[in-house]
Amino acid sequence: MRKPDVVLRLTPKPMAVEVKHLSAAYDGQPVLEDVDVALPTGKWTAIIGPNGAGKSTLFRILLGVMKPLRGEVTVHGEDPARQRRLGHIAYMAQQEAVEWDFPISVQDTVLTGRFGHMRGDPWWRQMLSPRWAEPHHWKVVHRCLEAVNMQDFAHRPIGALSGGQKKRVLLARALAQEARLLLLDEPLAGVDTASERLILDLLARQRAAGCTVVMVTHDMDSARRYADQVLLINRTIVGMGAPDNMLVDEMLARTAVAGWRPVARRDPPLEAFP
Amino acid sequence: MMEILETLGIGLIDALLWVLMLGVGLLPDTLAEPFSYSFMQRALLTAILVGAICGLLSCFVVLKRWSLLGDAISHAVLPGVAIAYLLGWPFFIGAFIAGALTSVGIGALERHTRLKADAAMGLMFTAAFALGVVIIGKIATNTHLMHILFGNVLGVQYPALLLTLFSGLLALLAVWAFYRPLLLYTFDPMQAQALGFNTGLIHYGLILLLTLTIVASLETVGIILVVAMLITPGATAHLLTERLTTMMMLSVAVGVTASVVGLYLSFRLDVASGGAIVLVAAALFLITLLLAPRHGLLARWWRAKRLKIIDEKKFINQDS
Numbered sequence: 001m002r003k004p005d006v007v008l009r010l011t012p013k014p015m016a017v018e019v020k021h022l023s024a025a026y027d028g029q030p031v032l033e034d035v036d037v038a039l040p041t042g043k044w045t046a047i048i049g050p051n052g053a054g055k056s057t058l059f060r061i062l063l064g065v066m067k068p069l070r071g072e073v074t075v076h077g078e079d080p081a082r083q084r085r086l087g088h089i090a091y092m093a094q095q096e097a098v099e100w101d102f103p104i105s106v107q108d109t110v111l112t113g114r115f116g117h118m119r120g121d122p123w124w125r126q127m128l129s130p131r132w133a134e135p136h137h138w139k140v141v142h143r144c145l146e147a148v149n150m151q152d153f154a155h156r157p158i159g160a161l162s163g164g165q166k167k168r169v170l171l172a173r174a175l176a177q178e179a180r181l182l183l184l185d186e187p188l189a190g191v192d193t194a195s196e197r198l199i200l201d202l203l204a205r206q207r208a209a210g211c212t213v214v215m216v217t218h219d220m221d222s223a224r225r226y227a228d229q230v231l232l233i234n235r236t237i238v239g240m241g242a243p244d245n246m247l248v249d250e251m252l253a254r255t256a257v258a259g260w261r262p263v264a265r266r267d268p269p270l271e272a273f274p
Numbered sequence: 275m276m277e278i279l280e281t282l283g284i285g286l287i288d289a290l291l292w293v294l295m296l297g298v299g300l301l302p303d304t305l306a307e308p309f310s311y312s313f314m315q316r317a318l319l320t321a322i323l324v325g326a327i328c329g330l331l332s333c334f335v336v337l338k339r340w341s342l343l344g345d346a347i348s349h350a351v352l353p354g355v356a357i358a359y360l361l362g363w364p365f366f367i368g369a370f371i372a373g374a375l376t377s378v379g380i381g382a383l384e385r386h387t388r389l390k391a392d393a394a395m396g397l398m399f400t401a402a403f404a405l406g407v408v409i410i411g412k413i414a415t416n417t418h419l420m421h422i423l424f425g426n427v428l429g430v431q432y433p434a435l436l437l438t439l440f441s442g443l444l445a446l447l448a449v450w451a452f453y454r455p456l457l458l459y460t461f462d463p464m465q466a467q468a469l470g471f472n473t474g475l476i477h478y479g480l481i482l483l484l485t486l487t488i489v490a491s492l493e494t495v496g497i498i499l500v501v502a503m504l505i506t507p508g509a510t511a512h513l514l515t516e517r518l519t520t521m522m523m524l525s526v527a528v529g530v531t532a533s534v535v536g537l538y539l540s541f542r543l544d545v546a547s548g549g550a551i552v553l554v555a556a557a558l559f560l561i562t563l564l565l566a567p568r569h570g571l572l573a574r575w576w577r578a579k580r581l582k583i584i585d586e587k588k589f590i591n592q593d594s
Binding site for chain 2: 063064065081084085086087089090091093097098099102103104105109112113115116118126127129130157159173177183
């Protein structure tokens, strides 16, 4: 007998990320201790905490680069490894993590975001150079390049870009994956005001389209203006809630970030290419 | 069964040699003359194959910053070859096991001790190399050891040539079939991981390819100089292009040119073939370093000078 569809509708929507009793350590030095967190689907979460508080470690565990000591992690109610294979988790790296000397153009870099989905293409396509990938992959790539306003730089080598442009290329690559969960490691670090606006507005549009956005940041100003919720973390969870309730002196002091002020704006760096 | 394969292999090599000689026949007599000897023909085919495989793989070695790892694996292969010889196994299996064990050992030392990567590599590969020297000293003659260490392409026989051909085809097929995972892993391993690729598999796959290449080059340039062929072509190509596929083609071209010219010079000047090949590769790199259009020293100097002239002009304009 078939189960009625109603049952399916009543089952609660699984959390985008759910972490239970998670502990992790580098060389015996604990970075995360007994962390419990649930990030709801379709929300924009800003993770804030001092350096070494385990923000990036949380990402590394979600990406499977690091194994936790203890605890359980699920993404959309499933094993993160399975979700990664399905292409549901996109990651935007910090700028320093990428080899900018690599002989690759901007559009080919963004195309690598499609490599996961290309595993579903016919085998003979996979034998061809990525340049002859299925046209729909290229459509996504061009759309993402336009979204970050980098279409004029599509054929440039990535090494010739300025800081803000590099960030936008990394974002385009993450978007090209069309994932349900976007993990962003300091997407606003070292970008000029124009790029910052562009990145934040683009993420807002992703969120509106139903994407879950999780970003590690030091920029409390944009966290306050854009995020739905703020997660304060320093080895353990200090608090999670609306930005207005979390980004107050008392909570920030408890995150051992006493003396932290919203980061002072620096002058925008000079663009190498106007 | 094995006999049929061997006959097929020898037939294939003879066919390749025949094609090669058609090309050589077009050259002027003074250049073509050394290749009338059949040992020179075999040497030429081997040198071309080795130059091509090394050139292909050297792109990944250079981009992945694996130069020292390549050096480590090539040295560590020695005890593997010796033990395989003792047990009567094919060279390749012993070499791969030794190479893989060394790279795992380096990783373990790095992760679980205070040692940094360079010290871990230096320690592992010198120890493995010493073990190899001791074993080979016990079971074979010094000339044999010298041939493994420095290669002797002029003495290449059919079995070795067959192994080189096979390794080359395998490396080419692997790079072709797994181009995307390899590109992704070399460029940004974290991204590869996020996209659900098995990075452990890619890592050891690449090490397997590297070992394969090293074993294939044993007879030509030898264990010690193979690392030069795994770095120089890729480094030269990296100065010339901003595209991975172009870089691979240029790198293969540099590898093949160095091998052929080096072989010819070694015959003409009666010097060691391995050394001659590596020196030609180094000379090609030097020329590129000077003359490369974007990253060359001359281009850089010219750009700096032009900037200075512009600055000075501005300065003068401000003054007046």
